Amino acid sequence: GGSDGALMRFPPESTDPANAGLSIIQDLLLKVKKRHPEISFADLWAYAGALSVEFMGGPRVPFSFGRSDAPAGTHRGPIENGRLPDAAQGAAHLREVFHRMGMSDRDIVALSGAHTLGRCHQTRSGFDGKWTHDTLAFNNGYFVNLLHEEWVPRKWDGPLQYQDKRSGELMMLPSDIALLSDPVFRPIVELYAMDEGAFFADFADAFGRLIAQGTPATPPAKAGGCPFAALAAKGMPPPPSHAKASAELREHA
Ligand code: HEM
Known part of the structure; x- marks a missing residue:
């Protein structure tokens, strides 16, 4: 498991009912991928998760890059769906x-x-x-x-x-x-x-380790943070492009 490979692009992870709805944010992040093709989907999704915590007022999540994307059609092996947490259980x-x-x-x-x-x-x-x-x-x-x-x-x-x-x-x-x-x-x-x-x-410690699971990207002790959170801390508004993306996200989510 883990975020390396970005296997959520392919079945069975893309069709796992426990992942339903994730394609919405993956599609929104395509815009970032188009502007920065050098970042892997695996890093992009994990980084978005880490930054969004900080952007919404939470802690800075330790993060480092280094995940790669598995080639199209890669299957994660014999592991089938059903291993994500089931909300009906205890x-x-x-x-x-x-x-x-x-x-x-x-x-x-x-x-x-x-x-x-x-x-x-x-x-x-x-x-x-x-x-x-x-x-x-x-x-x-x-x-x-x-x-x-x-x-x-x-x-x-x-x-x-x-x-x-x-x-x-x-x-x-x-x-x-x-x-x-x-x-x-x-x-x-x-x-x-x-x-x-x-x-x-x-949370920062556990989430940093969660998104680094099974990846070469061990979280560093100190990581670069969300640039918009840094602006907000100085009392400055985020750039208009960010406000627009934020509004779009709310509409889709
Ligand atoms: C402890 C076991 C967990 C269970 C059983 C669980 C279950 C669920 C379920 C059933 C939903 C609703 C999905 C939907 O209908 O759209 C949900 C949403 C969510 N979960 Fe969890 N989850 C767990 C752990 C986590 C973890 C570890 C994180 C991240 C660190 C997380 C973050 C979220 C967020 C942010 C949403 C809201 C998604 C949205 O607004 O569309 N969950 N979770």
Whole structure:
């Protein structure tokens, strides 16, 4: 596994239901690829993931280049689909999936915090809704909501998922709720809900290792960051081209 090769361009990864929707952002990134053909798709996708965390207000994710693209039609070997995490399952399944990638229990909780972003789409995963009210801000809101809201099974004609009792506007997957009931995961959820800095540090470390899995691109201790985040820190607006790309992304996502 891992991002090397950019095998998500070909079946079976391109047709894995767990990857549904990723082609939208891959298509948007084609514009960057056309302007900078020297970057591999594998590096481009991983770099976009790292930069977007920082751009949305999160930590700088360690990143280095060096992935290459496998030639068209390459199959990743005998490994079939179904090894990505299944949201309908619990703590034992999360451990099975993430431990084999060298991730610890603490990494599992930190990485799950990415659900502070975005939402579930019925047409893609069958689940529906968002984890936080501000889906484009990277913060510890996922953990605050997970811990402090009351979660009840949603009554609907779809797979088991949970909704918050207070607003009814937020959701959690069974795999998210599993973090609350597990005696090892729960104290880590409590830590991140209280201490955003601890979450940011652990997320950057775990996500940096995740996107470097199986690649020659070992994350460096210090990495170049998002140029737009640097502008924002100086109180300067991003260039207009960036604002346009951002608007397009929102429209498509
Ligand atoms: C812990 C195991 C995980 C499970 C079971 C899981 C499951 C899911 C599911 C079912 C969706 C909804 C997809 C859709 O309907 O569009 C989703 C969305 C998302 N996941 Fe995860 N995920 C996991 C881990 C991760 C990790 C490790 C990351 C990144 C570090 C991540 C980042 C995201 C993001 C950003 C979205 C929102 C996508 C969008 O807005 O279109 N997830 N996840």
